Amino acid sequence: MLQRFAPNTMGTDYVVGDIHGCHDLLLRELERVRFDHQYDRLFCVGDLIDRGPNSLQCLRLPFEPWFHSVRGNHELLAHDALELGRWGMWLLNGGVWVRDEDPQQVRERLREALTRMPYAFEIEVEGARVGIVHAEPPSDWSRIVPGDDALEHHLVWSRRRIERRDTSRVEGIDAVVVGHTILREPVWLGNVHYIDTGAFTTGRLTLIRLVDVVRMVGE
Structure with a gap:
């Protein structure tokens, strides 16, 4: 459900919005940004696949040691x-690329990728704690615990806060970075930063x- 990361003492930590196949x-x-693949880390707010031109390639990213995505x-x-055979919603929302691939290969790669993609991250940065979820955090970060199906749905689907x-x-976290909702420019709402700019x-x-997220939320 929640994976925590210690401070990066050797390099720089970055966060990126919804990639959607735009490898x-x-x-x-x-x-x-002159990303150093040996020492830097890249965190992603999720939605690696669909709509863009290289979804299968983006599905390889969770296997890179420098890349981490919810x-x-x-x-x-x-x-x-x-x-589960529920094809309708996926095909309507950008999953048609799978028709040009081997579905079994995609299934196996996605299955393994999801074992590396929890619902939430918490990263220590300059003495502060930055959370990452896909769509929207709960009102209190401490509510992110395993076994809550309604919370899982909220973390990946909700737009209540931005609407x-x-x-x-x-509460319980210094800043949270999310994606999911396409905006012309990144937006702060309280200590939640929305960064999906529709790649x-x-x-x-x-x-x-x-x-920079830590410094912006403190302004």
């Missing part, structure tokens, strides 16, 4: 299609340092 765009962003609703849609423009702080339609993939 080449991600590589360009990493080159722009699970998004598109990974769960793919799971429900490939494992209400809710600026209340999430597959706009060509803009937001990638920022976690230390």
Whole structure:
């Protein structure tokens, strides 16, 4: 459910928005920041697949030692299609790329990738704690515990906070970074930072340092 990371004392930690199959765009962003694959770490808010041109390639990312992603609703849609036969929602929401691939290969790769993609991350950065979930955190970070199906759905699907423009702080955490909702520019609501800028339609993939997240939330 929740994976914690100690401070990165050797390199820089970054977080990136929904990649949605835009593998080449991600590589360009990493080159722009001179990402060091040996010492830097890249955290993602989920939705690695669908809609963009290279979903299968993006599904390889969780196997890289420098890359870490929470699970998004598109990974769960793919799971429900490939494992449970619920194809309708996935195909309607960008899963048609699977028709050009070997479904068994995709199933096996997704199955293994999901074992490396929990619902939430917590990373220590400059003495602060930054959380990452796909869509929306609970009002209190301590509520993220295993076995709560309603909470799992909330973490990957909810848009309640952004629809209400809710600026209340999430308790028990210094800042939270999320994706899921496409915006023209990243937005802060309380201590929650929304960074999905619609890479597959706009060509803009937001990638920022976690230390900057900590500094921005303190302003």
